[in-house]
Amino acid sequence: MADTKPKLLIVEDDEGLQAQLKWAYEDFDVIIAGDRESAIAALRSEMPKVVTLDLGLPPDPDGTSEGFAVLDAIMALKPDTKVIVASGHEARESALGAIERGAYDFYQKPVDIEQLGLIVRRALNLHHIEAENRRLAAKAGEGNTVLGRLVTSAPEMVKVARTIERVANTNVSVMLLGASGTGKELLARGLHDASDRKDANFVAINCAAIPENLLESELFGHEKGAFTGAVKTTEGKIEMADGGTLFLDEVGDIPLPLQVKLLRFLQERTIERIGGRKSIAVDTRIVCATHQDLESMIAHQRFREDLFYRLAEVVVKIPSLAERPGDAALLAKVFLKRFAKEMNPAVTGFAPDALAAIDGWGWPGNVRELENRVKRAVIMADGKLVSAEDLDLDGGEEENPEILNIKSAREQSDRKVIRHALARSEGNISNTAKLLGISRPTLYDLLKQYDLQT
Ligand SMILES: Nc1ncnc2c1ncn2[C@@H]1O[C@H](COP(=O)(O)OP(=O)(O)OP(=O)(O)O)[C@@H](O)[C@H]1O
Numbered sequence: 001m002a003d004t005k006p007k008l009l010i011v012e013d014d015e016g017l018q019a020q021l022k023w024a025y026e027d028f029d030v031i032i033a034g035d036r037e038s039a040i041a042a043l044r045s046e047m048p049k050v051v052t053l054d055l056g057l058p059p060d061p062d063g064t065s066e067g068f069a070v071l072d073a074i075m076a077l078k079p080d081t082k083v084i085v086a087s088g089h090e091a092r093e094s095a096l097g098a099i100e101r102g103a104y105d106f107y108q109k110p111v112d113i114e115q116l117g118l119i120v121r122r123a124l125n126l127h128h129i130e131a132e133n134r135r136l137a138a139k140a141g142e143g144n145t146v147l148g149r150l151v152t153s154a155p156e157m158v159k160v161a162r163t164i165e166r167v168a169n170t171n172v173s174v175m176l177l178g179a180s181g182t183g184k185e186l187l188a189r190g191l192h193d194a195s196d197r198k199d200a201n202f203v204a205i206n207c208a209a210i211p212e213n214l215l216e217s218e219l220f221g222h223e224k225g226a227f228t229g230a231v232k233t234t235e236g237k238i239e240m241a242d243g244g245t246l247f248l249d250e251v252g253d254i255p256l257p258l259q260v261k262l263l264r265f266l267q268e269r270t271i272e273r274i275g276g277r278k279s280i281a282v283d284t285r286i287v288c289a290t291h292q293d294l295e296s297m298i299a300h301q302r303f304r305e306d307l308f309y310r311l312a313e314v315v316v317k318i319p320s321l322a323e324r325p326g327d328a329a330l331l332a333k334v335f336l337k338r339f340a341k342e343m344n345p346a347v348t349g350f351a352p353d354a355l356a357a358i359d360g361w362g363w364p365g366n367v368r369e370l371e372n373r374v375k376r377a378v379i380m381a382d383g384k385l386v387s388a389e390d391l392d393l394d395g396g397e398e399e400n401p402e403i404l405n406i407k408s409a410r411e412q413s414d415r416k417v418i419r420h421a422l423a424r425s426e427g428n429i430s431n432t433a434k435l436l437g438i439s440r441p442t443l444y445d446l447l448k449q450y451d452l453q454t
């Protein structure tokens with residue numbers, strides 16, 4: 001059985017610590033190395049997924065040169081390895097330096113075995129997910145089943161769906177990032193439905209829609225008499241999601257004091273209702289979404305970094321509709337069918353000018369805007385076919401209001417035109433080049449320059 005255990009390489013020169021660590025990981029096949037040379041040899045022969053690395057190794061036990069050399073070698077030889085470095089007292093800087101060089105995380109010495117075990121297992125988990133995603137990305141676009149009600153033909157979106165399916169049955173927290181109307185809530189539900197928590201509750205809470213002073217009680221619940229108006233004991237959303245999934249929508253809008261409380265819940269997995277004294281254990285999977293730039297919020301101390309890392313074990317970026325060529329027309333047809341059936345069965349399809357207008361529109365409001373426009377058009381349509389006018393799309397394409405300079409403006413329009421040409425010729429390079437009036441090599445150059453996929 002030993003060879004089925006995941007391999008963990010511990011690079012540590014202190015023999016006492018070596019022994020202590022070796023016995024702390026029963027579920028790992030532990031390999032020990034005491035210096036640079038043997039560490040690199042072990043990396044080559046064993047290919048461990050996770051490495052813990054003491055930066056102070058002989059002949060430089062009080063410095064970091066040897067440790068960094070090992071780290072650099074690992075990153076050069078096997079960059080998907082998750083390296084966790086040990087930082088001695090007041091050595092935060094070297095730890096951060098290690099992260100910059102590609103380390104996954106660091107821990108403080110003296111070592112807390114339990115805490116380090118958590119970091120190691122989390123690293124291993126992430127390694128699995130990444131490996132699986134790479135495997136799936138390699139064969140993306142092969143048209144497998146995509147999550148439930150998700151309609152798409154764009155490889156970018158298929159990849160997103162695959163990632164969601166992949167992580168569904170792990171307990172990692174998932175952060176969905178995307179502009180408004182891109183399908184964040186749909187994917188959060190899809191994640192829940194694809195998980196083995198599907199028979200318990202999916203509880204969504206929109207943190208931006210609830211006034212600050214009520215949000216705490218919404219999330220954590222309250223006991224009767226906890227405050228004026230608390231006439232009866234009420235469960236919070238977190239408790240309601242026990243056994244299931246808690247979807248924190250617009251998580252960037254949680255005020256700082258409540259962020260602290262949420263973080264405590266994520267660390268301890270227990271809550272106390274407002275005015276309550278007993279702590280209640282809650283087992284829930286956390287999915288969150290936001291359209292805000294959390295990194296900049298962190299930089300401005302408006303969002304806690306430690307909370308961010310708890311919430312964002314896996315980050316899924318959802319492309320805007322404009323970034324998924326062909327999807328607007330596809331979705332429009334699906335929505336038309338649905339709404340015609342419900343509201344105006346006389347309508348059977350789109351007029352040709354409508355499809356061209358749909359494909360040419362910028363869709364700043366993404367799928368939500370598309371859904372609304374199609375719904376309205378189906379209700380308003382006089383004849384059998386929905387026209388561009390019914391969709392209110394005859395005003396031509398929207399201008400992108402924020403333009404940095406002429407170079408970036410050109411790039412933007414190049415990109416757009418190329419993606420549409422690709423969509424209209426269904427990814428065929430010769431036809432796309434013809435449509436654009438350029439040679440195939442020129443098209444290849446542009447695809448490479450703009451990092452576009454065919
Ligand atoms: N790929 C898709 N296939 C089918 N329907 C979709 C797709 N993406 C989004 N929708 C539909 O579009 C609407 C908007 O999606 P959703 O509410 O998930 O977006 P959101 O990102 O949460 O938006 P917001 O930021 O505005 O809350 C919903 O009615 C959803 O069912």
Ligand SMILES: [Mg+2]
Nearest residue numbers: 181184185249
């Ligand atoms: Mg939403």
